[in-house]
Protein backbone atom coordinates (compact mmCIF):
# COMPACT_ATOMS: atom_id res chain seq x y z
CA UNK A 1 0.00 0.00 0.00
CA UNK A 2 2.76 2.42 0.96
CA UNK A 3 4.55 1.71 -2.31
CA UNK A 4 1.41 2.41 -4.30
CA UNK A 5 0.77 5.65 -2.46
CA UNK A 6 4.30 6.91 -3.01
CA UNK A 7 4.39 5.94 -6.69
CA UNK A 8 1.08 7.72 -7.23
CA UNK A 9 2.27 10.74 -5.29
CA UNK A 10 5.47 10.92 -7.31
CA UNK A 11 4.12 9.95 -10.71
CA UNK A 12 0.68 11.54 -10.47
CA UNK A 13 -1.55 8.54 -11.18
CA UNK A 14 -5.26 8.43 -10.44
CA UNK A 15 -6.52 11.11 -12.86
CA UNK A 16 -7.91 10.05 -16.24
CA UNK A 17 -6.13 12.93 -18.00
CA UNK A 18 -2.72 11.77 -16.76
CA UNK A 19 -2.90 8.51 -18.66
CA UNK A 20 -3.21 10.08 -22.05
CA UNK A 21 -1.14 13.22 -21.63
CA UNK A 22 2.26 11.54 -21.54
CA UNK A 23 4.63 11.80 -18.64
CA UNK A 24 6.75 14.77 -17.78
CA UNK A 25 10.36 14.40 -16.79
CA UNK A 26 9.59 14.25 -13.07
CA UNK A 27 6.85 11.69 -13.37
CA UNK A 28 8.97 9.64 -15.74
CA UNK A 29 11.83 9.58 -13.22
CA UNK A 30 9.37 8.62 -10.49
CA UNK A 31 7.94 5.81 -12.57
CA UNK A 32 11.42 4.49 -13.28
CA UNK A 33 12.16 4.65 -9.57
CA UNK A 34 9.05 2.66 -8.69
CA UNK A 35 10.79 -0.75 -8.67
CA UNK A 36 13.20 0.68 -6.13
CA UNK A 37 10.33 1.32 -3.76
CA UNK A 38 9.40 -2.35 -3.85
CA UNK A 39 13.02 -3.29 -3.22
CA UNK A 40 13.26 -0.89 -0.28
CA UNK A 41 10.09 -2.29 1.23
CA UNK A 42 11.46 -5.80 0.81
CA UNK A 43 14.77 -4.82 2.45
CA UNK A 44 12.91 -3.28 5.39
CA UNK A 45 10.73 -6.37 5.62
CA UNK A 46 13.90 -8.48 5.84
CA UNK A 47 15.28 -5.99 8.39
CA UNK A 48 18.28 -5.42 6.11
CA UNK A 49 19.20 -1.91 7.18
CA UNK A 50 22.32 -1.65 5.02
CA UNK A 51 20.53 -2.69 1.84
CA UNK A 52 17.61 -0.37 2.61
CA UNK A 53 20.03 2.52 3.16
CA UNK A 54 21.83 1.78 -0.11
CA UNK A 55 18.57 1.66 -2.07
CA UNK A 56 17.32 4.83 -0.41
CA UNK A 57 20.47 6.65 -1.52
CA UNK A 58 19.80 5.49 -5.06
CA UNK A 59 16.15 6.50 -4.86
CA UNK A 60 16.95 9.95 -3.54
CA UNK A 61 19.44 10.45 -6.34
CA UNK A 62 16.69 9.77 -8.86
CA UNK A 63 13.89 11.74 -7.20
CA UNK A 64 15.80 14.20 -4.97
CA UNK A 65 14.12 16.09 -2.19
CA UNK A 66 10.76 14.36 -2.30
CA UNK A 67 9.21 14.28 1.15
CA UNK A 68 7.20 11.16 0.30
CA UNK A 69 10.36 9.13 0.54
CA UNK A 70 10.65 10.21 4.17
CA UNK A 71 8.24 7.52 5.31
CA UNK A 72 10.53 4.83 4.01
CA UNK A 73 13.56 6.58 5.45
CA UNK A 74 11.99 6.61 8.91
CA UNK A 75 11.22 2.91 8.74
CA UNK A 76 14.77 2.11 7.61
CA UNK A 77 16.33 4.30 10.30
CA UNK A 78 14.36 2.45 12.99
CA UNK A 79 16.00 -0.87 12.12
CA UNK A 80 18.92 -2.13 14.22
CA UNK A 81 22.42 -2.34 12.76
CA UNK A 82 23.22 -5.96 11.84
CA UNK A 83 26.12 -7.43 13.84
CA UNK A 84 27.52 -9.02 10.69
CA UNK A 85 27.10 -8.28 7.01
CA UNK A 86 28.47 -9.72 3.77
CA UNK A 87 29.24 -8.49 0.30
CA UNK A 88 28.77 -11.07 -2.43
CA UNK A 89 31.60 -10.87 -4.97
CA UNK A 90 30.26 -13.67 -7.18
CA UNK A 91 31.57 -17.17 -7.94
CA UNK A 92 31.13 -18.13 -4.30
CA UNK A 93 33.44 -15.40 -3.00
CA UNK A 94 32.08 -13.21 -0.22
CA UNK A 95 33.48 -10.60 2.13
CA UNK A 96 32.25 -10.56 5.73
CA UNK A 97 32.20 -7.54 8.03
CA UNK A 98 31.64 -7.11 11.78
CA UNK A 99 29.81 -4.15 13.28
CA UNK A 100 31.96 -1.76 15.31
CA UNK A 101 29.88 0.46 17.58
CA UNK A 102 30.68 4.05 18.58
CA UNK A 103 32.73 4.45 21.73
CA UNK A 104 35.71 5.96 23.48
CA UNK A 105 39.17 4.52 24.09
CA UNK A 106 42.73 5.45 24.93
CA UNK A 107 44.82 5.32 21.76
CA UNK A 108 48.55 4.75 22.04
CA UNK A 109 50.61 2.93 24.65
CA UNK A 110 51.65 3.69 28.23
CA UNK A 111 55.26 4.41 29.06
CA UNK A 112 56.76 1.15 30.14
CA UNK A 113 54.96 -1.04 27.59
CA UNK A 114 57.63 -3.35 26.20
CA UNK A 115 58.54 -2.32 22.66
CA UNK A 116 56.90 1.09 22.93
CA UNK A 117 58.13 3.94 20.73
CA UNK A 118 57.78 7.69 21.34
CA UNK A 119 55.19 8.13 18.55
CA UNK A 120 52.58 6.16 20.51
CA UNK A 121 51.51 9.09 22.70
CA UNK A 122 48.47 8.09 24.70
CA UNK A 123 45.37 10.20 24.15
CA UNK A 124 41.62 9.88 24.41
CA UNK A 125 39.70 9.24 21.22
CA UNK A 126 35.97 9.23 20.68
CA UNK A 127 34.48 7.52 17.64
CA UNK A 128 30.94 8.70 17.06
CA UNK A 129 29.78 6.60 14.14
CA UNK A 130 29.01 2.95 13.51
CA UNK A 131 31.25 1.28 10.96
CA UNK A 132 32.10 -2.21 9.81
CA UNK A 133 35.49 -3.88 9.67
CA UNK A 134 36.47 -6.82 7.52
CA UNK A 135 36.47 -9.93 9.71
CA UNK A 136 39.77 -10.92 8.07
CA UNK A 137 42.51 -9.32 6.08
CA UNK A 138 41.55 -9.09 2.42
CA UNK A 139 42.19 -12.44 0.75
CA UNK A 140 43.68 -13.12 -2.64
CA UNK A 141 40.37 -14.61 -3.82
CA UNK A 142 38.57 -11.39 -2.84
CA UNK A 143 41.20 -9.24 -4.53
CA UNK A 144 41.02 -11.29 -7.73
CA UNK A 145 37.20 -11.23 -7.78
CA UNK A 146 37.24 -7.43 -7.88
CA UNK A 147 40.49 -6.52 -9.64
CA UNK A 148 41.12 -9.59 -11.80
CA UNK A 149 44.83 -9.69 -10.94
CA UNK A 150 47.13 -11.72 -8.69
CA UNK A 151 49.86 -9.49 -7.22
CA UNK A 152 50.89 -11.63 -4.24
CA UNK A 153 54.19 -13.43 -3.70
CA UNK A 154 52.72 -16.27 -1.63
CA UNK A 155 49.93 -17.78 -3.71
CA UNK A 156 46.63 -19.10 -2.34
CA UNK A 157 42.98 -18.05 -2.41
CA UNK A 158 42.67 -17.97 1.37
CA UNK A 159 45.97 -16.25 1.97
CA UNK A 160 45.96 -12.49 2.50
CA UNK A 161 46.68 -10.40 -0.56
CA UNK A 162 50.12 -8.77 -0.31
CA UNK A 163 52.50 -6.78 -2.48
CA UNK A 164 49.81 -4.11 -2.68
CA UNK A 165 50.56 -0.43 -2.13
CA UNK A 166 48.37 2.09 -0.34
CA UNK A 167 47.38 3.39 -3.79
CA UNK A 168 46.40 -0.13 -4.83
CA UNK A 169 44.34 -0.62 -1.66
CA UNK A 170 42.46 2.64 -2.23
CA UNK A 171 41.83 1.67 -5.87
CA UNK A 172 40.43 -1.66 -4.69
CA UNK A 173 37.98 -0.02 -2.26
CA UNK A 174 36.89 2.43 -4.96
CA UNK A 175 36.19 -0.32 -7.47
CA UNK A 176 34.49 -2.47 -4.84
CA UNK A 177 32.21 0.45 -3.96
CA UNK A 178 31.41 1.15 -7.60
CA UNK A 179 30.61 -2.45 -8.46
CA UNK A 180 28.59 -3.38 -5.36
CA UNK A 181 26.98 -0.12 -4.22
CA UNK A 182 28.45 -0.60 -0.73
CA UNK A 183 30.55 2.26 0.63
CA UNK A 184 33.93 0.72 1.32
CA UNK A 185 37.26 2.32 2.21
CA UNK A 186 40.38 1.86 4.28
CA UNK A 187 39.85 2.31 8.03
CA UNK A 188 41.29 5.36 9.71
CA UNK A 189 44.17 4.64 12.07
CA UNK A 190 41.91 5.34 15.06
CA UNK A 191 39.21 3.03 13.71
CA UNK A 192 41.84 0.36 13.19
CA UNK A 193 43.27 0.56 16.72
CA UNK A 194 39.82 0.76 18.34
CA UNK A 195 38.72 -2.32 16.39
CA UNK A 196 41.99 -4.11 17.12
CA UNK A 197 41.76 -3.57 20.86
CA UNK A 198 38.21 -4.90 20.98
CA UNK A 199 37.71 -3.26 24.35
CA UNK A 200 41.10 -4.25 25.78
CA UNK A 201 43.77 -1.79 26.90
CA UNK A 202 46.94 -3.89 27.00
CA UNK A 203 49.60 -4.46 24.38
CA UNK A 204 47.57 -7.23 22.72
CA UNK A 205 44.04 -8.58 22.77
CA UNK A 206 45.26 -12.03 23.80
CA UNK A 207 48.37 -14.17 24.24
CA UNK A 208 50.64 -13.62 21.25
CA UNK A 209 50.75 -17.23 20.08
CA UNK A 210 46.96 -17.54 20.27
CA UNK A 211 46.04 -14.42 18.34
CA UNK A 212 48.84 -13.60 15.91
CA UNK A 213 51.19 -15.00 13.29
CA UNK A 214 54.19 -13.06 14.40
CA UNK A 215 57.80 -13.81 15.21
CA UNK A 216 59.65 -17.10 15.15
CA UNK A 217 56.68 -19.44 14.73
CA UNK A 218 55.18 -17.40 11.92
CA UNK A 219 58.36 -16.56 10.10
CA UNK A 220 59.00 -16.92 6.37
CA UNK A 221 55.45 -17.01 5.01
CA UNK A 222 52.02 -15.43 5.14
CA UNK A 223 49.26 -17.63 6.58
CA UNK A 224 45.65 -18.47 5.78
CA UNK A 225 43.45 -15.70 7.15
CA UNK A 226 41.34 -16.46 10.20
CA UNK A 227 43.66 -19.16 11.49
CA UNK A 228 44.22 -17.47 14.83
CA UNK A 229 41.76 -16.63 17.60
CA UNK A 230 39.56 -13.60 16.96
CA UNK A 231 39.30 -10.62 19.29
CA UNK A 232 36.13 -9.66 21.17
CA UNK A 233 34.73 -7.95 18.06
CA UNK A 234 35.17 -11.10 15.98
CA UNK A 235 38.18 -9.82 14.02
CA UNK A 236 41.06 -12.14 13.11
CA UNK A 237 44.71 -11.33 12.49
CA UNK A 238 44.46 -7.68 13.44
CA UNK A 239 47.89 -8.31 14.92
CA UNK A 240 50.29 -10.37 12.83
CA UNK A 241 50.11 -12.10 9.46
CA UNK A 242 50.18 -9.15 7.01
CA UNK A 243 50.61 -5.49 7.86
CA UNK A 244 47.53 -3.38 7.12
CA UNK A 245 47.22 0.02 5.43
CA UNK A 246 45.11 2.72 7.06
CA UNK A 247 43.73 5.79 5.32
CA UNK A 248 45.67 8.43 7.31
CA UNK A 249 48.76 10.38 6.44
CA UNK A 250 51.34 9.51 9.08
CA UNK A 251 52.19 12.19 11.64
CA UNK A 252 52.24 12.96 15.37
CA UNK A 253 48.89 12.36 17.04
CA UNK A 254 46.64 15.33 17.61
CA UNK A 255 46.36 15.31 21.39
CA UNK A 256 44.28 17.42 23.73
CA UNK A 257 42.95 17.18 27.26
CA UNK A 258 39.33 16.59 26.37
CA UNK A 259 39.81 13.93 23.71
CA UNK A 260 39.88 13.85 19.95
CA UNK A 261 36.73 13.06 18.01
CA UNK A 262 36.80 10.91 14.87
CA UNK A 263 40.45 11.70 14.00
CA UNK A 264 41.57 11.17 10.41
CA UNK A 265 45.32 11.73 10.81
CA UNK A 266 47.66 14.41 9.57
CA UNK A 267 46.36 16.81 6.93
CA UNK A 268 49.14 15.90 4.54
CA UNK A 269 52.44 14.09 4.56
CA UNK A 270 54.83 11.78 2.77
CA UNK A 271 53.89 8.43 4.29
CA UNK A 272 50.66 6.57 4.87
CA UNK A 273 49.96 4.68 8.10
CA UNK A 274 50.59 0.97 8.25
CA UNK A 275 49.70 -1.24 11.23
CA UNK A 276 51.61 -4.37 12.21
CA UNK A 277 52.84 -6.92 13.38
CA UNK A 278 53.74 -9.08 10.49
CA UNK A 279 54.50 -12.75 9.92
CA UNK A 280 58.19 -11.85 9.69
CA UNK A 281 58.20 -9.45 12.63
CA UNK A 282 58.96 -9.62 16.29
CA UNK A 283 56.72 -9.33 19.32
CA UNK A 284 57.59 -5.67 19.88
CA UNK A 285 55.88 -4.73 16.63
CA UNK A 286 52.93 -7.00 17.34
CA UNK A 287 51.05 -4.59 19.59
CA UNK A 288 47.76 -2.73 19.18
CA UNK A 289 49.50 0.65 19.52
CA UNK A 290 52.45 0.02 17.20
CA UNK A 291 52.71 2.47 14.29
CA UNK A 292 54.56 2.12 11.00
CA UNK A 293 54.41 4.04 7.73
CA UNK A 294 55.54 3.91 4.13
CA UNK A 295 55.16 5.95 0.98
CA UNK A 296 51.80 5.32 -0.70
CA UNK A 297 53.39 3.67 -3.73
CA UNK A 298 55.46 1.25 -1.63
CA UNK A 299 54.62 -2.45 -1.61
CA UNK A 300 56.08 -5.53 0.00
CA UNK A 301 55.29 -9.21 0.38
CA UNK A 302 54.18 -8.62 3.98
CA UNK A 303 51.84 -5.69 3.31
CA UNK A 304 48.11 -6.11 2.73
CA UNK A 305 45.02 -4.44 4.10
CA UNK A 306 41.55 -4.85 5.51
CA UNK A 307 38.42 -3.17 4.18
CA UNK A 308 36.16 -0.96 6.27
CA UNK A 309 32.54 -0.38 5.31
CA UNK A 310 30.52 2.69 6.11
CA UNK A 311 26.79 2.14 6.74
Ligand SMILES: [Ca+2]
Pocket residue numbers: 137237238239240241242243244276277
Ligand atom coordinates in the same frame (compact mmCIF):
# COMPACT_ATOMS: atom_id res chain seq x y z
CA1 LIG B 1 47.26 -8.22 10.21
